[in-house]
Amino acid sequence: MNRLQSLAKRQCATFDTSTEDRCLLDCQCVFFGQSGGRCRYFEEGVLPTDPKLERAYRIERGLADGKEDVCRKCSSPFERKSNRQIYCTGCGVEAARKARNKRARKYRESNALNGGK
Numbered sequence: 001m002n003r004l005q006s007l008a009k010r011q012c013a014t015f016d017t018s019t020e021d022r023c024l025l026d027c028q029c030v031f032f033g034q035s036g037g038r039c040r041y042f043e044e045g046v047l048p049t050d051p052k053l054e055r056a057y058r059i060e061r062g063l064a065d066g067k068e069d070v071c072r073k074c075s076s077p078f079e080r081k082s083n084r085q086i087y088c089t090g091c092g093v094e095a096a097r098k099a100r101n102k103r104a105r106k107y108r109e110s111n112a113l114n115g116g117k
């Protein structure tokens with residue numbers, strides 16, 4: 001049983017616990033089927049109880065929403081604090097430092113051209 005399945009079994013209110021893999025909505029729980037379907041109820045009501053698994057799930061299925069994004073640099077998920085943010089916190093700091101260094105270098109270079117004042 002994978003982690004999604006055990007979470008569904010343990011936490012999902014629509015899981016029919018008298019069976020091995022059935023949903024009370026009269027179908028097989030999507031996480032136990034072969035098709036790899038999605039379950040809105042599970043995504044919204046159950047998955048958030050396990051944030052780590054939720055991230056893994058969203059990334060695996062390409063579901064990262066506007067709130068959560070994947071770093072363009074290291075591909076790790078992060079919570080976006082502004083619309084312009086494209087890196088996780090760690091990479092963001094690094095990118096800002098590089099940008100600053102680049103500016104400083106340009107500044108020094110242009111100063112050198114002007115006689116080094």
Ligand SMILES: [Zn+2]
Nearest residue numbers: 071074088091
């Ligand atoms: Zn990153």
